[in-house]
Amino acid sequence: MNLYHLRYFSVLAETENYTQAAKMLSITQPSLSNAIHSLEQEVHVQLFAKQGRNVYLTPAGHQFVQQVDQALAILDRGVAEIQQSTQRNTLIKVAGLRTLSTKWLPNTAHNFLAAHPETDTRFKFSNDTGLSPDIIANLREEKYDVAFCSKVDDQNDIDYFPIAEQELVVITPLDHPLAKKKAITLTETLPYDQITFSTRSGLYPVMQRLFSECGGQPNSAYSIEEDQAVAGLVANNFGIAVVPNMSSLKTMPIRIIPLTFPKWKRVFYMATLKQHYLTPAVQQFVDFVKAQRQQ
Template identity: 55%
Template sequence: MNLYHLRYFVTLAHLEHYTRAAELLSITQPSLSHAISSLESELGVKLFEKEGRNVVLTKCGQAFLEDVEQSLSILDSSVNKLQMTGSGEGQIDIAMLRTLSTQLVPGLVRDYLKEHPKQNIDFRFHNSTGLTPDMIEGLKNRKYDIAFCSKMENEPSIEFVPVAKQELVLIVPNGHPLCTRDEIDLADTLPYPHIGFSRRSGLRPIIDRLFKECKGQPQYTYEVEEDQAVAGLVSAGFGIAVVPHMALLAYMPVQIIRIVNPTWERMFYMCTLKDVYQAPAINDFKDFVRRHATV
């Protein structure tokens, strides 16, 4: 089915006059008549009937017009989006850990938009999942264009670019016996109940390894997936925890204690699929992040 014929049909349906429709379309009246006849022949129904010097839609034509206009609108919208994407505009879907959603990622996007004030880019942020494995899976399924999260091993199709780091600290509720300490050896935390990360969390094997260096294993009273949930349980007095040093900790009723032995810093990465086509706007933002990464 000829796309031009469909557009001719819509114009004629609204003007109800072959001569005026042909003039508006910048084609000859015989060309318009031939296009409509071809369309009717292909469909096997009459779309128009004469009414004096004009033409009006038949019942079949009225039903067809509604569907054609809707279809052309969707098609034109899709073409426009692709053209915007090809010119460096369009939509960028970003997944991020919640701990990165308060400062790092919003700051990068803000600075990028300041540097590119004339670019019409629609950033879409996704942090409904706080787990790195889910974000990596979202990249593979093309749900996300970019993910800001931790690194995963055995992911050859993913490029991991380090963008920031975060040290691990101990947090304890106000009034806890350790709350007067400024720094601590991890081994000194073993006598107290801990809030831990679940085994789905990328932090769990790291913290397990640190405790293994101390030749001990904490007693976990609760295990949850996200660092904000861990901090919430600590602030409510359910235990102590080793967590990333997040900005939100300063606003919670907990004491932050520096861990001096063993020490470890958590690295965050910008993650994207390797060897796939990505729109110019996405590649431009990725290059910007590489230039402005803090590590």
């Protein structure tokens, strides 16, 4: 059944005048007449009867126009919802570790938008807890399109792509006995109270393993989840710490000492769900991040 014919029928039923209806539809009167005739032949029912120069709906026409108007209203709502959905598809929902969200992620999003000025893409940045296990859990619930965090597990439902690295450093208060050292090993940190990572942090098992290689575990004065919070306690003389070399460290009143042994790098990843549909905007952003990494 021709959709245009149904719309023509609806307008003619409202106006009951071919000339007026044709003008409203921006078509010729013969075209309208032919369309109504074709529709009546298709449904095998007379929909209109003549009354002078006007027409009026037959009883069958009255019944049919109610169904047609309902169907057209449903169709129009569907089209509107699809259009709104298409507009929403320009939204990219991202989440990231706080160490990435302070500089790297905003810069990357800004550079992506600058490289694609023809799009109306927008970003929605998550206010997640900032811990990789929570970020990945929410990614699996499809709360985000893309996540930037540490690798949490080896399950095959997530595609991890490396995007950045950080070496470990030792940080101390400015007046600490170790503050004058130009380089240091983990063994040299063992006599001093340390701010360590809690078991919920992705760095906890890493630090356990690295200290084991050096013959002992640190005396933990405080156990903290986030690396920036760890650095804040060090800056206020609560102890020393071994942390990734974040850019924010340079803004704090602490000493940053290169770690010579054991060597280890923290790798950050872009994480996406393998079975999650990526809209064109999201796929374009994912490809952009990969291309930037490969340059």
